[in-house]
Amino acid sequence: MHDVKAVPFLDLSAQYKELEAEWFDAIRVAGQSGAFVLGPNVAAFEKEAGAYTGAAHTIGCANGTDALILSLRALDIGSGDEVITSPFTFFATAEAVTLVGAKPVFADIEADSYNIDPERIRERITPRTKAIIPVHLYGYPAKMDAIMKIAREHNLAVIEDCAQAFGAMIGDKRVGSFGDAGTFSFYPTKVLGCYGDGGLISTGRDDINERLRRLRNHGAYKAYMHNEIGYNSRLDEIQAAVLRIKLRHIERDIAARTVVATEYDRCLSALGIGLPARPSYGRHAFNIYTIRVKNRDRVRQVLTDNKIASSVYYPHPLHLQDVYQSLGYACGSMPISEQAVSEVLSLPIYPGMPLVYVERVADVLKTALKAAG
Numbered sequence: 001m002h003d004v005k006a007v008p009f010l011d012l013s014a015q016y017k018e019l020e021a022e023w024f025d026a027i028r029v030a031g032q033s034g035a036f037v038l039g040p041n042v043a044a045f046e047k048e049a050g051a052y053t054g055a056a057h058t059i060g061c062a063n064g065t066d067a068l069i070l071s072l073r074a075l076d077i078g079s080g081d082e083v084i085t086s087p088f089t090f091f092a093t094a095e096a097v098t099l100v101g102a103k104p105v106f107a108d109i110e111a112d113s114y115n116i117d118p119e120r121i122r123e124r125i126t127p128r129t130k131a132i133i134p135v136h137l138y139g140y141p142a143k144m145d146a147i148m149k150i151a152r153e154h155n156l157a158v159i160e161d162c163a164q165a166f167g168a169m170i171g172d173k174r175v176g177s178f179g180d181a182g183t184f185s186f187y188p189t190k191v192l193g194c195y196g197d198g199g200l201i202s203t204g205r206d207d208i209n210e211r212l213r214r215l216r217n218h219g220a221y222k223a224y225m226h227n228e229i230g231y232n233s234r235l236d237e238i239q240a241a242v243l244r245i246k247l248r249h250i251e252r253d254i255a256a257r258t259v260v261a262t263e264y265d266r267c268l269s270a271l272g273i274g275l276p277a278r279p280s281y282g283r284h285a286f287n288i289y290t291i292r293v294k295n296r297d298r299v300r301q302v303l304t305d306n307k308i309a310s311s312v313y314y315p316h317p318l319h320l321q322d323v324y325q326s327l328g329y330a331c332g333s334m335p336i337s338e339q340a341v342s343e344v345l346s347l348p349i350y351p352g353m354p355l356v357y358v359e360r361v362a363d364v365l366k367t368a369l370k371a372a373g
C-alpha cells in the first residue's frame with residue numbers, strides 16, 4: 001500500500017530546512033554582537049522561557065544534568081542528605097544526587113504513567129530526607145498535587161526533572177512551576193532541543209534564583225569575586241538563539257507530536273499491547289511514545305530487520321546499576337520498574353513524522369507480535 005523503506009527514530013531535517021534562514025540570521029547577529037556566552041540572547045531566552053513555563057525566574061545553564069546539580073546545590077542538599085527519586089529514569093537524575101554528596105533513595109513507579117508513585121514516596125521518608133525529584137518521564141506529567149502535599153507535610157524540597165517534558169501541563173500550569181525548582185534539558189532529542197547541549201532551571205523562589213546565577217558561573221557574585229565554589233555551566237549565545245526560534249514553534253511541535261501519538265493509538269489499539277496512558281489531569285508532551293510488549297527483544301529485532309528504528313528507555317533500573325550496588329537494593333525490591341525495563345519499547349515520534357510511517361510501524365509490529373509469539 002505504501003512504499004516506506006525505512007523509519008528513523010527521529011528526523012529533524014524538515015524542521016531544520018524550514019527554519020534555516022532564521023538560524024543563519026541568528027548566528028550572524030550573535031557573531032556580530034561579540035557576546036558569545038551569557039549575552040543578550042541568553043537573557044532574552046530566559047525571559048521567553050519563563051513566560052512560557054510560568055516560572056518567575058529561569059536560569060540558563062550548560063545541560064540538564066547540570067540543571068539538577070545546580071538546583072540541589074542551591075537548595076543546600078549534600079553530604080548526609082537523602083533524596084527520593086525514581087529508579088526508572090535516565091541515569092543523570094540519580095547521578096546528580098550522588099555528585100553533590102547526597103544519597104539517592106529510590107521509590108517505585110506507577111505501572112501506567114511510569115512516574116514515581118506518591119504512595120511509595122511516603123514509605124521512603126526518613127529523618128535524613130531533604131528532597132524529592134519526580135521525573136516527568138516521556139513527557140507524562142507526574143502527580144504533582146500529591147507530591148507537593150507530601151513535601152509540605154514533611155518539609156521537603158521538590159525538584160521537578162522536566163528534561164523530557166517541556167510544555168507538559170497539569171491543569172493550566174506547565175511543569176517546572178510546581179516544585180522549588182524545575183530542570184530542563186535542551187539536548188537535541190528533547191521536546192525543545194538546541195544544536196548541542198543546553199539546560200535551564202525554573203524557580204519561583206527569589207533566594208535560589210540569585211544563588212543559581214552565581215553557582216552556574218563559578219560562584220562569582222561579581223566579576224572575579226567568589227563567595228562559594230560553583231561551576232562553569234553557562235548557556236551560550238548560539239544555542240540560546242536557536243532555542244528562541246524553536247520556542248516560537250513549540251506549541252505547534254507538541255500538537256504535531258500528539259497527532260502522531262493519536263495515530264499510533266488508533267493503529268495499535270487492536271493489537272492487545274500496552275499503549276501509553278494519557279493523564280486525566282493534564283497534557284502529555286509526547287517526547288517519547290512507549291508501548292509495552294512481552295518478548296520485547298524479539299519484537300524489536302523484527303522491527304530492526306524491517307529498518308524501523310526503536311529504542312528502549314530504559315533497559316536497566318537505577319537501583320540495580322553496578323555503581324549503586326553499595327546502596328543495597330535487592331532484585332525484586334522495585335517490582336513495577338523491574339517489569340517495565342523488560343517490556344518497554346519506544347517507537348519513532350517527532351513533529352511532522354509522516355503518518356504513513358506510523359502505519360508502516362503498526363503493520364510490521366503486528367507481524368512481529370505474531371512471530372514473537
Ligand SMILES: *Cc1c(COP(=O)(O)O)cnc(C)c1O
Nearest residue numbers: 063064065090092093163185187
Ligand atoms: C536528558 C535527561 C537528563 C539530562 O539532560 P542532559 O542535558 O543530557 O544533561 C536528565 N534527566 C532526564 C530524565 C533526561 O531525559
